[in-house]
Amino acid sequence: MSKPTPISGFPEWTPAQRMIEQYVLDRIRSTFELYGFAPLETRAVEPLDQLLRKGETSKEVYVIRRLHGDPEGPAGDDSLGLHFDLTVPFARYVLENAGKLQFPFRRYQIQKVWRGERPQEGRYREFLQADIDIVDRDTLAGHHEAEMPLVIGDALRSLPIPPVRIQVNNRKICEGFYRGIGLTDPEAALRAVDKLDKIGPAGVAELLATTAGASEAQAKACLALAEISAPDASFADAVRALGVSDPLLDEGIAELTTVVETAAAHSPGLCVADLRIARGLDYYTGAVYETQMIGYEKFGSVCSGGRYDNLASAGNARFPGVGISIGVTRLLGLLFGAGALSVSREVPTCVLVAVTNEELRGASNRVAEGLRSRGIPTEVSPSAAKFGKQIRYAERRGIPYVWFPGTDGASDEVKDIRSGDQAPATPAEWTPPPADLKPAIH
Secondary structure, three states: OOOOOOOOOOOOHHHHHHHHHHHHHHHHHHHHHOOOOOOOOOOOOHHHHOOOOOOOOOOOEEEEEEOOHHHHHOOOHHHEEEEEOOHHHHHHHHHHHHOOOHHHHHHHHEEEEEEOOOOOOEEEOOOEEEEEEEEOOOOOHHHHHHHHHHHHHHHHHHOOOOOOEEHHHHHHHHHHHHOOOOOOOOOHHHHHHHHHHHHHHHHHHHHHHHHOOOOHHHHHHHHHOOOOOOOOOOHHHHHHHHOOOOHOOOOOOHHHHHHHHHHHHHOOOOOOEEEEOOOOOOOOOOOOEEEEEOOHHHOOOOEEEEEEEOOEOOOEEEEEEEEEEEEEHHHHHHHHHHOOEEEOOOOOOOOOOOOOOOOHHHHHHHHHHHHHOOOOOOEEEEOOOHHHHHHHHHHHOOOEEEEEOOOOOOOOEEEEOOOEEEOOOOOOOOOHHHHHOOOOOO
16 A cells, blocks of 8 residues: 555644644633533535525535445435535524524534635635524524624633734625615625735726726725724724715614624724625625734634524525634644644643553552542553653653552552652542643643
8 A cells, every 4th residue: 555645625633733622622612601602513514505505605515425326215415515614504404493492592513614625824625613603583683793702702812822803894884885886786896895805906996897887986985995994983984984875884884883892892902893804705794703813814814704694594484693603723723834832742641650560550550540530641551661661651752740559568659750759649649730630732
């Protein structure tokens, strides 16, 4: 068999990186639950007509099919695709289970997704997302849009990562402004402005003309709106200074003001109103969010989302919602690539119990069981080599303590192999310092 090679876009972390990832997931999960979000997991596949019905996503979807179809079985496997985000599956779940849910329904979902995009630093084809959403029946109160940045701010602040800045906008501001200046295709204008960071103002102006029918003056006005940014509600004065009026524009300004002011009261500096943020997916209808790590801005957003009023709807049933998603793999991949995260040891083991000889391995096993019963991660030496070799085994793996079972009536002893200190101990009483119990993330 030839030597296997990695598949681009499908990351596999080392054990040390995986421990960091699990630590990050535990902290995120804990914060989500503090805010009352309940866990949910949905299936990995969805019908293609569901995955493709909103937004420009057809190039991202992986279609699945059986290698050998069953001629006597049901057809249709090739009409399924792996989900590219968690919002669309969640909307489908809400519609299917609306009769069993209590509204407003708050859920978090930590799950892998798949996108067929070109792999690059921080962008993968298979990656882990951590989502929260709040969905209600018929109407969704605006204060839920203001709550999203608070949850994410607390979750990311609990992690050993650089500070973040959440950029917020409201699609009603953009759509109302575009209508106010006479554009008849606001969605095309939104998609054009969403590419501002990629193609620059001149490229966006050209795209506005060709896809949204914008005149030179209208394109200039769109770009002027996109330039507005403020850490407080002063963005509203800047928008009004452009001299455009529309009822939807006024509604969006009021909603975004609430989001910015709520965030400032909770965590000053967390949010900034940035009116270039549009989000390309068609289903967003209100607040939109993008999040950048300070120092990693060139890589774009690591946490995004927004409000959607029509994604979860069928006939007269309508379930508006708002959600935001942390790109866990994206965030960690950037930090791993920069060497910005490390762990104090590459195994969870705190104690290695030495084996005096193979006939006495049972005694070592009993010591390990006693320590594990008290929550101390412990393993038993794989061989009864000389104690010096067993200590070196622990050193190579970063295990801080070696336990020596007593023989011939002697007491057990435990050695801190970093300092060389060694003292008598019993499995029922000895406890390591809290800093040594689990690997520390730096």
